[in-house]
Amino acid sequence: MNALTVGVVGAGRVGAVLGAALNAAGHRVVAAAAVSGASRERAARLLPEAAILPADEVARAATDLLLISVPDDAIAGVVAGLARTGALRPGQVVAHTSGAHGLEVFGAVDGMALHPAMTFTGADADLDRLPGIAWGVTAPDRVFATRLVADLGGVPEWIAGGQRPVYHAALAHGANHLVTLVNEAADVLRAAGVEQPSRVLEPLLTAALDNALRMGDAALTGPVSRGDAGTVAKHLARMPADAVPTYLAMARRTADRAIASGRLRSQDATALLDVLAHATPTAPTTTAPTTTAPTTTAPTTGSAA
Ligand SMILES: NC(=O)c1ccc[n+]([C@@H]2O[C@H](COP(=O)([O-])OP(=O)(O)OC[C@H]3O[C@@H](n4cnc5c(N)ncnc54)[C@H](OP(=O)(O)O)[C@@H]3O)[C@@H](O)[C@H]2O)c1
Structure with missing residues (x-):
């Protein structure tokens, strides 16, 4: 030009x-x-x-x-x-x-x-x-x-002009909330005694992000995708209370998507859905997140807002 x-x-x-x-x-x-x-x-x-x-x-x-x-x-x-x-x-x-x-x-x-x-x-x-x-x-x-x-x-x-709020919501949901999710996972690792959460998370999250972008819902692994109700129940019982509401909301949505995409068969999901339906999200506390330093090597894309 x-x-x-x-x-x-x-x-x-x-x-x-x-x-x-x-x-x-x-x-x-x-x-x-x-x-x-x-x-x-x-x-x-x-x-x-x-x-x-x-x-x-x-x-x-x-x-x-x-x-x-x-x-x-x-x-x-x-x-x-x-x-x-x-x-x-x-x-x-x-x-x-x-x-x-x-x-x-x-x-x-x-x-x-x-x-x-x-x-x-x-x-x-x-x-x-x-x-x-x-x-x-x-x-x-x-x-x-x-x-x-x-x-x-x-x-x-x-x-389209009328779709811009939806377009932008998708980017904020993906990029901004990814930052929160990564930092929340880092906090939970610290609660488990892991001193450098980013070292544990970087290879795993990088692979998960890469797979999700290439494979969509087929990239899903983990207890929800296997219908492992006992493991999910254990997570909910032992996680720091602050992280439970987010974990539960994400696990419910993950189960929905796993079933809808055929990743998890409905007949294998009954016990898991029961655990998720009866779990109560702990009321959010006013406790500040335990992290103050950024997870420097976490593979987040940051804000797209
Ligand atoms: N940052 C991102 O990651 C990002 C990504 C994509 C799109 N955007 C979009 O880009 C736009 C700007 O975002 P930004 O992050 O660059 O914001 P920003 O860093 O806060 O900069 C805003 C600029 O606008 C000026 N300004 C503030 N209020 C004003 C007013 N009432 N009248 C005239 N000038 C005013 C500021 O001037 P002074 O500092 O001199 O007051 C500053 O230069 C937004 O629409 C945002 O949604 C941002």
């Missing part, structure tokens, strides 16, 4: 990194909005050639593409404010990077939703993760969106 003149509002974790990726792809980020110290630091590091300007001046300088990467709840207000002050111009493409929002936040402004299905922290290393990722795109102009995503090394996944 011809080199685009781009503006970024604002230079947060996503905006600064995508701006740097656009520069690397041959486009020119000429201006960015950054007010807080963190955004200014990111802009200086990742967008050293961009002028730091108020949002309306960024929009005026961005003759081809204005990237709006502000918190989800702020997008509609930012777009409306820019439109009201006449800072947006015909022919300029306006894009936001939210997963859950579609085109409704643009009001009367023509825009597109370009959500990178990846986690961003604003670190330089985020740039290395962009090649090959999927982008959840809702756009009237698919040709422009396809080229832009390709320039950033990604592949578009077309999402």
Whole structure:
């Protein structure tokens, strides 16, 4: 695509990194909005050639593409404010990077939703993760969106506007809740006296994730998939109380999926379903999780929100 003149509002974790990726792809980020110290630091590091300007001046300088990467709840207000002050111009493409929002936040402004299905922290290393990722795109102009995503090394996944909350819920459920599940498993291992849970978990969870992505429900192993009611009952009786409600909810859902996919035959599931039906989730306590340090080597993909 011809080199685009781009503006970024604002230079947060996503905006600064995508701006740097656009520069690397041959486009020119000429201006960015950054007010807080963190955004200014990111802009200086990742967008050293961009002028730091108020949002309306960024929009005026961005003759081809204005990237709006502000918190989800702020997008509609930012777009409306820019439109009201006449800072947006015909022919300029306006894009936001939210997963859950579609085109409704643009009001009367023509825009597109370009959500990178990846986690961003604003670190330089985020740039290395962009090649090959999927982008959840809702756009009237698919040709422009396809080229832009390709320039950033990604592949578009077309999402109907009304389905974006569902699309984003799936990513949050998979990536964010995976982090919680991994950390909960690490806590339970610590309760069993294991000093380095990540060393135990990394090979196992890496294989499980890899298998699940390739094989779907057929990847399932373990006591639920075998209908081993006694083992599951033992787990429920001995696990730290904080972990029981999550374990039980996941075991019930795992049993449903194992039966529906033919992994577990209904006639082998009776005792297991009985254990799961009669177990009572322990009331969540206010005890803080036992982990404070991240499980540094756990193979999580992190947040995609
Ligand atoms: N982080 C992720 O992993 C990720 C992944 C995919 C998509 N997204 C999406 O990308 C968007 C930005 O997320 P982020 O994680 O980059 O957020 P962030 O790091 O909190 O950055 C938000 C940026 O928006 C600016 N801002 C905040 N409130 C504003 C307002 N009312 N008006 C104008 N500017 C405002 C901030 O400026 P100051 O700091 O100067 O106040 C900051 O530069 C969101 O829609 C999010 O859903 C995030």
